[in-house]
Amino acid sequence: MPKTMLIVATRKGTFLLESDDRRDWTLRGPFCEGWPVYHAIHDPVSGSIYAAAASEWHGSAVWRSRDLGETWELSSEGLTYGDEDGRKVSKVSTLAVAGDRVLVGAEAPGIFASSDGGENWSLLSTLSGQPGSEAWDDPANQPPGHLGISGFVTEPGDSERFFTIVQGVGAFETEDGGSTWTPRNRGLRRDWPSDHEEVGFCVHKLVRSAEPERLYQQNHVGMHRSDDSGRSWNEITEGLPGDFGFAAAAHPHDRETFYVIPVDGGHGRTMHDGKAAVWRTRDGGSSWAALRTGLPQENAHLGVLRQGMAIDREDVPGVYFGTSTGQVFASPDEGETWSEIASYLPSISSVNVAVVD
Amino acid sequence: MPQVRLPGTLTPLFAGLPRRLEVEAATVLEAIDRLEAQWPGLRDRIVEEGPALRRHLHVYVNGERADLGTPVAAGSRLDVIAAISGG
Numbered sequence: 388m389p390k391t392m393l394i395v396a397t398r399k400g401t402f403l404l405e406s407d408d409r410r411d412w413t414l415r416g417p418f419c420e421g422w423p424v425y426h427a428i429h430d431p432v433s434g435s436i437y438a439a440a441a442s443e444w445h446g447s448a449v450w451r452s453r454d455l456g457e458t459w460e461l462s463s464e465g466l467t468y469g470d471e472d473g474r475k476v477s478k479v480s481t482l483a484v485a486g487d488r489v490l491v492g493a494e495a496p497g498i499f500a501s502s503d504g505g506e507n508w509s510l511l512s513t514l515s516g517q518p519g520s521e522a523w524d525d526p527a528n529q530p531p532g533h534l535g536i537s538g539f540v541t542e543p544g545d546s547e548r549f550f551t552i553v554q555g556v557g558a559f560e561t562e563d564g565g566s567t568w569t570p571r572n573r574g575l576r577r578d579w580p581s582d583h584e585e586v587g588f589c590v591h592k593l594v595r596s597a598e599p600e601r602l603y604q605q606n607h608v609g610m611h612r613s614d615d616s617g618r619s620w621n622e623i624t625e626g627l628p629g630d631f632g633f634a635a636a637a638h639p640h641d642r643e644t645f646y647v648i649p650v651d652g653g654h655g656r657t658m659h660d661g662k663a664a665v666w667r668t669r670d671g672g673s674s675w676a677a678l679r680t681g682l683p684q685e686n687a688h689l690g691v692l693r694q695g696m697a698i699d700r701e702d703v704p705g706v707y708f709g710t711s712t713g714q715v716f717a718s719p720d721e722g723e724t725w726s727e728i729a730s731y732l733p734s735i736s737s738v739n740v741a742v743v744d
Numbered sequence: 745m746p747q748v749r750l751p752g753t754l755t756p757l758f759a760g761l762p763r764r765l766e767v768e769a770a771t772v773l774e775a776i777d778r779l780e781a782q783w784p785g786l787r788d789r790i791v792e793e794g795p796a797l798r799r800h801l802h803v804y805v806n807g808e809r810a811d812l813g814t815p816v817a818a819g820s821r822l823d824v825i826a827a828i829s830g831g
Contacts (some may be wrong), residue, residue: 444794475792
């Protein structure tokens with residue numbers, strides 16, 4: 388019988404939550420020897436789990452499990468800029484599967500790819516020559532967190548085409564598997580100057596809706612929507628309690644429905660007024676409603692990072708998020724009602740959802 | 745042969761890797777490379793681009809702070825120490 392599995396990356400390893408009915412959950416872990424894990428995903432084609440991790444002692448590697456968490460191996464073979472380049476891989480931050488390749492984003496900013504299920508890696512692109520790239524290798528120019536490449540969005544049915552995000556710089560798209568890139572930030576709000584018109588945007592999270600041409604993004608300064616595959620963007624923040632947030636998720640069957648978790652944009656970066664809420668639009672961002680039923684509404688100073696929310700693909704999708712204080716909340720009914728399904732995990736970096744046998 | 749002592753954070757990553765072992769080597773880096781030949785991937789857990797020792801690891805040869813080029817000899821004791829850090 389298929390199970391729903393949440394792959395939860397934390398500062399102290401990877402955990403797995405499993406359920407037959409999306410209401411009662413069992414927890415396994417920690418895995419990955421307690422390494423700080425920045426992003427962990429399940430590949431539905433191969434069935435493997437991948438976890439991008441960076442140990443302060445032992446460097447960066449991608450862990451993999453081919454048996455749903457029973458056994459784990461790690462590899463950083465080829466995950467390097469080499470001894471002569473001057474750049475170092477200080478961290479691997481984000482993962483995606485594009486066709487038969489696994490992609491991992493690194494800091495200093497670069498994308499590595501594996502065609503053998505994570506055993507060997509090779510440098511795919513540093514986006515060299517893109518506006519802003521002349522400065523982004525300098526750690527002094529990078530935003531806190533030093534994620535480098537902080538996200539991917541793949542294209543269904545076209546593994547050569549995907550977006551990536553350079554943290555603090557903006558989104559870029561490739562249509563040829565990573566050989567060439569185009570900035571995709573036109574129309575985004577920016578409340579600071581930039582040396583380049585096309586970049587200098589702080590894109591936190593980019594997600595594709597049920598209709599491929601429509602994308603949503605949570606930005607440092609606002610929610611935005613694109614109806615032309617990222618070629619132009621319009622702000623849709625009005626109605627939200629603030630313009631700042633990290634996590635976002637799009638409904639798998641309805642292009643108008645999209646979820647976001649606004650947090651205070653100051654130093655706190657926790658949910659507004661100490662009341663936990665996921666905000667949902669049903670009309671493409673024209674209006675927003677807070678979903679609070681079952682979420683703590685008093686003294687709940689919860690943070691959720693950019694990979695911290697996921698949505699499954701059931702007819703009535705389940706929505707999930709993990710907090711920087713180690714709670715996982717789940718809704719089996721599109722966000723209408725919530726329950727806390729894990730309470731005492733380490734700080735959560737990412738939540739990914741899969742259906743597994 | 746020099747005796748190598750590895751941190752406990754390293755051995756769970758490689759099947760059969762003991763905390764203490766002897767390798768034939770003339771320098772610290774050569775000793776690490778010998779271990780790499782038997783446990784592929786091990787070098788990258790100790791050495792970063794440069795090559796250089798990873799920032800939160802220290803190496804001592806016979807109790808003296810060492811680097812990758814430090815000579816080792818028969819009977820040398822080579823300690824790889826993980827920094828006291830984290831939380």
